[in-house]
Amino acid sequence: MLTIPINQPMQRSRGDAWVSLAHGAAGLRLTGLRQQGSAKCILPHGAVGRQGPPEVVFLNTSGGLTGGDVLSYAVTLGPRARAVATTQTAERAYRSSGGPAQVRVTMSIDAQGWLDWLPQETILFDGSHLDRRTTLDLGPGAGCLLLECVVLGRAAMGETVARVGLSDWREIRQSGRPVMVEPLALTDRALQTGAAGLGGARAFASVAMIGQGVADLLNPVRAVLDEPGVTAAASAPESRLMLRMMAGDGWPLRRQIARCLAVLRRGQPLPRVWQM
Numbered sequence: 001m002l003t004i005p006i007n008q009p010m011q012r013s014r015g016d017a018w019v020s021l022a023h024g025a026a027g028l029r030l031t032g033l034r035q036q037g038s039a040k041c042i043l044p045h046g047a048v049g050r051q052g053p054p055e056v057v058f059l060n061t062s063g064g065l066t067g068g069d070v071l072s073y074a075v076t077l078g079p080r081a082r083a084v085a086t087t088q089t090a091e092r093a094y095r096s097s098g099g100p101a102q103v104r105v106t107m108s109i110d111a112q113g114w115l116d117w118l119p120q121e122t123i124l125f126d127g128s129h130l131d132r133r134t135t136l137d138l139g140p141g142a143g144c145l146l147l148e149c150v151v152l153g154r155a156a157m158g159e160t161v162a163r164v165g166l167s168d169w170r171e172i173r174q175s176g177r178p179v180m181v182e183p184l185a186l187t188d189r190a191l192q193t194g195a196a197g198l199g200g201a202r203a204f205a206s207v208a209m210i211g212q213g214v215a216d217l218l219n220p221v222r223a224v225l226d227e228p229g230v231t232a233a234a235s236a237p238e239s240r241l242m243l244r245m246m247a248g249d250g251w252p253l254r255r256q257i258a259r260c261l262a263v264l265r266r267g268q269p270l271p272r273v274w275q276m
Contacts, residue, residue, distance in 0.1 A: 013070075016037060018075070056075060067129055068099050072103075073085075075115060076107075077108065079110045086120065091122045100129040107144070114143050120273075132167070135173070150205070170206075215241060232244065
């Protein structure tokens with residue numbers, strides 16, 4: 001019979017994945033790749049060198065996150081490089097027995113480059129505790145499209161979320177100067193504050209697009225903000241386009257996100273790992 005000491009620390013997952021792309025004599029090429037622990041990085045067959053920007057797919061082989069886990073993803077793009085980065089599936093944050101799970105996403109886009117960071121949704125289960133920080137550094141003339149989507153439990157499974165801790169920090173800097181800083185703190189109390197909080201919504205998303213001329217897409221994207229069951233709004237401050245969406249379930253929100261991305265990405269298809 002196996003006996004486990006009561007005070008023995010529980011096993012935690014650690015993962016770190018980084019990929020670098022830059023232009024060479026034959027076009028865009030892979031210049032660096034590092035992956036260790038539970039974090040992996042996949043470039044689907046033909047992803048580099050095919051028509052259109054390459055896709056970088058991150059995945060967490062631990063199957064989800066809980067208190068004490070640490071996960072890190074990073075992308076570096078050279079001058080004029082363009083790419084799409086996403087996650088293989090939804091990330092799941094499970095009940096924490098102590099302390100938060102930590103996720104760090106770090107993206108660096110050199111001059112005139114562009115990155116679409118389009119991770120699939122993060123599902124927060126009851127009792128989960130997640131500390132996430134996403135930072136993008138843009139060089140001169142570079143731009144990005146940044147998506148974050150959070151779902152509180154799985155409605156189809158009858159799950160409810162009454163206790164949760166989410167600390168989410170998103171920051172975009174251009175030539176070292178902050179152009180967007182967006183902190184979010186989601187607590188038990190926020191779930192109970194009615195219209196001042198989520199107003200009963202179980203899923204919410206934020207989209208930020210940074211770059212010259214993005215304001216021209218404001219009216220076209222507003223024209224598709226009519227998915228049933230989704231409340232959404234868009235604005236376009238200087239060189240930025242911001243979208244906020246929330247819904248009673250993750251599926252209509254996902255449809256609305258897909259329609260918005262079709263406009264913002266000018267008809268480019270969703271990453272191939274997205275299942276719609």
